[in-house]
Amino acid sequence: MLIIPEKVSYLANLQCTDCGSIYSADKVHTFCPDCQSPLLVNYDLNAARQHVDRDEIHRRQKGMWRWHELLPVRESQNMVTLGEGDTALLRLPHVGKSLGLTHLFVKEESSNPTGSFKARGLSAAISKAKELGIQKVIIPTAGNAGGAMAAYAARANMQALIYMPKDTPNANIVESRIAGAEVILVDGIISDAAGMAGETARKDGWFDVSTFKEPYRMEGKKVMGYELAEAFNWELPDVIIYPTGGGTGLVGMWKAFEELEQLGWLNNAKRPRMVSVQAEGCAPVVQAFEKKATFCDFWVNAKTIASGLRVPKSFADHLILANLYESNGTAIAVSDTSITEAQKELAKAEGIFAAPEGAATLAALKELIKQKWIQPDERVVIFNTGSGLKYLDQQN
Numbered sequence: 001m002l003i004i005p006e007k008v009s010y011l012a013n014l015q016c017t018d019c020g021s022i023y024s025a026d027k028v029h030t031f032c033p034d035c036q037s038p039l040l041v042n043y044d045l046n047a048a049r050q051h052v053d054r055d056e057i058h059r060r061q062k063g064m065w066r067w068h069e070l071l072p073v074r075e076s077q078n079m080v081t082l083g084e085g086d087t088a089l090l091r092l093p094h095v096g097k098s099l100g101l102t103h104l105f106v107k108e109e110s111s112n113p114t115g116s117f118k119a120r121g122l123s124a125a126i127s128k129a130k131e132l133g134i135q136k137v138i139i140p141t142a143g144n145a146g147g148a149m150a151a152y153a154a155r156a157n158m159q160a161l162i163y164m165p166k167d168t169p170n171a172n173i174v175e176s177r178i179a180g181a182e183v184i185l186v187d188g189i190i191s192d193a194a195g196m197a198g199e200t201a202r203k204d205g206w207f208d209v210s211t212f213k214e215p216y217r218m219e220g221k222k223v224m225g226y227e228l229a230e231a232f233n234w235e236l237p238d239v240i241i242y243p244t245g246g247g248t249g250l251v252g253m254w255k256a257f258e259e260l261e262q263l264g265w266l267n268n269a270k271r272p273r274m275v276s277v278q279a280e281g282c283a284p285v286v287q288a289f290e291k292k293a294t295f296c297d298f299w300v301n302a303k304t305i306a307s308g309l310r311v312p313k314s315f316a317d318h319l320i321l322a323n324l325y326e327s328n329g330t331a332i333a334v335s336d337t338s339i340t341e342a343q344k345e346l347a348k349a350e351g352i353f354a355a356p357e358g359a360a361t362l363a364a365l366k367e368l369i370k371q372k373w374i375q376p377d378e379r380v381v382i383f384n385t386g387s388g389l390k391y392l393d394q395q396n
């Protein structure tokens, strides 16, 4: 049983990542109306530092919501949970050995509800939407976010409307419809779906939970950063390799590290180098990183088997890039062929049937070792963000 102490959340307010304007976290907000930039969630970390104990959190019942003081929901009855979070951090002994790495790990996100880490973000977003009295949610999605939204919306008794490209993996269409969501298949990619969803949202009063167009999905995904810190005994690994579409997890984990530092919970100040992995057929972050740009150009003709990476321009592109620069990280594009090979290797050598997006992080790791960007004794975490089982119609 979850024992909720007096203060459920130290939620303070929302802040624009561009102009710094403050918005109430107790009213419905999307993004900054002045700058069209994402809003980040602030907490009263000074108070939390005094009253919240990291070791007490460690002893709680497993799951994302054991971090509720640092999550945006004020009343525990609004937490919509399906058991997300606290995924395994597994060593990869065989792959590690063949690559000459002594400390290689995978964060195994495929065990989340709905088979991907999107569950974390949607659990947080739907919970906060419930708290704010929202009843109709809409999303454009490359697949897994739609499936996750459908499940959490069902659980929260909300109406769900989903726009998906028509070549989205069948599992995502089926899982959304079975949970009662209406699914509209779009002749195009996620940016086309986003345009249509945005228009319907404005016209018919749906709340748009697109990546970074509401502040709370990132709050769910940031918990991956807390879990990593805890698993490494309140230090952080040297390198994090993350498959980047919208960048929620990358930006979220960086925010988590910042918060942990302010809470005084980290044993040292050393931050990981963050690596953004994209597919060669859709690599706007890599292209921008190589030009040292602060924003991405829209990627034309995005094409890759890793549907979660088929994002031609993230709404938070400047935040992703800022995190890469600040962490001394890098960005790297891998081919669909190398993704498929890495997927087979992970399954054969370690028994993990990864989503193509997850496999992409292993493909990138190999490239970074070749470039000597990673040293043999560094602690490296790759991310398997979803289950390979959701992509069977694209597999043989």
Ligand SMILES: *Cc1c(COP(=O)(O)O)cnc(C)c1O
Binding pocket: 116, 117, 118, 144, 145, 211, 243, 244, 245, 246, 247, 248, 249, 250, 308, 309, 355, 357, 358, 385, 386, 387
């Ligand atoms: C959405 C998705 C990604 C990309 O995640 P972001 O945090 O939006 O960058 C990666 N892998 C899978 C399986 C996904 O569904």
Ligand SMILES: [Zn+2]
Binding pocket: 016, 017, 018, 019, 020, 021, 032, 033, 034, 035, 036, 037
């Ligand atoms: Zn602003």
